[in-house]
Amino acid sequence: MENRIRQVRKKRGVSxxxxxxxxxITRQAISQYEMGNRQPRLETWQKLADFLGVTVPYLQGLEPDLYTIAPETKKTIISKLSAFYFDKDVSKSMRFIDPIERVKDAVNEYARLAELTPLPNELKRKSQKEKNDYLNKYFSFLFEDSMIIVMSNEYLYSQTNDVTKSYEDRFANRLAKSIENYSIQEFETKLGKYFGEIYNSKLQNAFKTFQRNISFCKSVEDISKQFDKFSDFLNTTKNGLNKAVLEKEITDIVSDLMRKDDNLGRSIAEIILNGQKLNKSYSRYDRIKMVNDYLVKNKKEVPKEISAYLEKYSNK
Structure with missing residues (x-):
């Protein structure tokens, strides 16, 4: 096993x-410590540990390296993810059911966005090995999350393996958060990010108000009114999407639209065209032509990129 002093020193980028x-102390002394030819004094162990930001037992090799991802660490991550997603009885070891549902939602969302085949919920009758192989194949990005690595190693190195219910809750929530963040990292579009920045806080505040108002309702009619009020807010927000797009920098819209991303280009065109559904049969040329016609009709300036594109491909 690599000397811990050398290992931590290198990780910290310290010569x-x-x-x-x-x-x-002398550099020769450090070299002797790292080769195992000489042991530091107790006070030197403490100085080394304090400077490198670890404990003395860890530096002496008496505590496990929780940040190292060993094969068993990966197995633990996958087995816990599999249990949270597939095992109906896992809730018995949890304080709350919400973390499990959050894991399932995060896994399903990623699978949908990544267009995984088969979907994870279609594996319920498969063997445990098949489930684990599937999760290991498509969710290996979890091995890059240092907090998940630490939590897995804590579980592995626990002397009794008597993991508390709060640990299970925390682990499930961390898995879900890591998958959610990765989905955003991989699949967030410029368009989605733009509208998120505009509407996320408004939607969250409106929903919190809706939830709070429900708490004070005295009749079913009162509850119904709150639903109507929240529904009106959503419809108003939806109707404002087209206006928001046109207020966005037109160069950004064109940049997104001209990308070789059918789904994104179709989404932009649909919003600009007041929600008119465009299926996959519409070519990129069709969509850009429709946007061009819309801008002309509404006396909006047509970006030169669109004009150049249509001129180039109009006779093809």
């Missing part, structure tokens, strides 16, 4: 010279 100077 032997810098470490020695900071501790007031």
């Amino acid at each position: 032997q010279e810098k470490l020695a100077t900071s501790l007031g």
Whole structure:
């Protein structure tokens, strides 16, 4: 096993010279410690640990390296994810059911966005090995999450493996958050990000108000009125989408529209065209032509990129 002093020093990007100077000892002494030819004094162990930001037992190799992802660490991550998603009885080890539902929602969302085949919920009758192989194949990005690695190693190195219910809740929530964040990282579009920045806080505040108002309703009629009020807000917000697009920098719209991304281009065209549904039979040329016609009709300036594109492909 690699000497912990050397291992941590390298991770921190600290040279032997810098470490020695900071501790007031010689570089040769550091070299001797790292080769195992000489043991530091107790006070030197503490100085080393304090400077490198770890405990003395960890530096001495008496505590596990929780940040190292070993094969068993990966197996633990996948087995816990599989249990949270597939095991109906796993809720018995949890304090709350919400973290499990959050994991399932996150997994399903990623599978939908990534267009995985088969979908994870179609594997319920498969063997445990098949389920784990599937999750290992498509959710290996979880191995890059340092917090998940630490939590998995804590579970592995627990002497009793008597994991508390709060640990299970925290682990499930962290898995869900990591998958949610990865989905955003991989699949968020410029258009989606733009509208998110405009409407997310408004939608969240409106929903919180709706939830709070429901708490004070004295009759079914009162509850119905709150639903109507919230529904009106959503419809008003939806109707404002077209206006918001046209207020966006037209160069950004064109940049997105001209990308080789059928789904994104179709989404932009649909919003600009007041929600008119465009199926896959519409070519990129068709969509850009429709947007061009819309801008002309509404006396909006047509970007040169659109004019150049239509002129180039009009006779093809």
